[in-house]
Amino acid sequence: MAVGAEKMSGPDKTRTAAIFDGSWDVHDVLRSTATLLALGEGIETPAEFQDAGPHSVFMDVYQGFTKFHMREFGTTVRQLATVSSKNHVHSVDNLRSQYRQAYSVDEVLAARMIAWPLTLPMCSPVSDGAAAAIVCSPAALAKLHQSRVVQVRASVLAAGGVLLWAGNSPEYIEVMFAAWFAGAVIVPVNFALHPREVASIAEDCRAKVCFATLEKIGELQEFMSSEKRCTLPMDETALKTLRGEDRGVVDVEFSDVAWIFYTSGTTGRPKGAMLSHQNLLAMTFAFLADVDALSPHDCLFHLAPPQSHAGGLLMLRIS
Incomplete structure (x- = not known):
């Protein structure tokens, strides 16, 4: 049996956001962050959204990308909210979606701000995950529930790279x-x-x-x-x-x-x-x-x- 699990969420939002600090070059964080944030220069964050509370450093990076798109292509905040609303509509009928709630464009705009102009429904959720796989012989398989059986047709070890x-x-x-x-x-x-x-x-x-x-x-x-x-x-x-x-x-x-x-x-x-x-x-x-x-x-x-x-x-x- 192979088991994998990842614990990301928790009651302390600051600690949860800090998990992402180690997922890129930890030796040059300040320079990397400054370079990416510079992409959004020319589009100012409104004063009331300067401090949006704890969030991962990647939300600041995504904010920079978003501002760049707004500056270069004239994208509006309402257009961003329209995309988010459309995707949430799709999630309602997806049984495997983590959240299955529809949002109108106005509801997306009115939601909690994460990193302007990105509100909560525009962002990917932080979630926990786990999975297990059992590799077994045909004889052992006959004793198990077979609704999710996957046949391994080949297994290749890439070496000599x-x-x-x-x-x-x-x-x-x-x-x-x-x-x-x-x-x-x-x-x-x-x-x-x-x-x-x-x-x-x-x-x-x-x-x-x-x-x-x-x-x-x-x-x-x-x-x-x-x-x-x-x-x-x-x-x-x-x-x-x-x-x-x-x-x-x-x-x-x-x-x-x-x-x-x-x-x-x-x-x-x-x-x-x-x-x-x-x-x-x-x-x-x-x-x-x-x-x-x-x-x-x-x-x-x-x-x-x-x-x-x-x-x-x-x-x-x-x-």
Whole structure:
């Protein structure tokens, strides 16, 4: 049996909001927050909503994104409330929704303010969760209730990947796509991690090659336990020596693992979530369809968060 649980909610709202403080780069919180909040410059928060009470730092970030959209596209607060109202109408008929209450546009606008202009019904709720899975033989299954049986058709362990430990750069994107063209799995990790943590992730995913910035190579090798793991510098000069003749693109299946995304490890050891090529393709299509369609004639200013995180994923939409 495999059991997982996550406790997020509690009577102390300040403590609940503080849980999110560890879910991003904890070494540079002030600079990261200031950079994202700057997106909303030019749209001032009304004086009566300057102090909206305790909330997670990500609500401030979402506030910055929202103000940016308001400034650039003329989006109004009422239009935002209309979107929220529509989504709550959908939830009424969804038996699996956490909350199944309809809100009118006016009710959304009148609700408690979280981070202007975002009121409570506009925000995702904080919730607890738990799940369990029982893996059993056909004989044992015959003794159990079978209304939610799932057959495991295949189980693949992605190993031998290419780990990337570096800041944002054109070389980062080159290595990402080179690895995919070769049929390998990429494992981008947070550049702010300690080399001991990076070495642990490399061991966990059984990475065969680790690319790191030149100044970090020595630190990483110090903690590496396997001499068979190749560590290479990720810079323009080093990559020139690795470039060879075009060998084409290795065929892969949609279900093959493409990206192993490690959690921050704030509540334990980091865990690798495996994203398939189909996951990445679906995400890219959804972005182009619902968020920002691009044409061959567009010029794009890519405001890049870390390429080991959303910055790398968002590069797929222009590739």
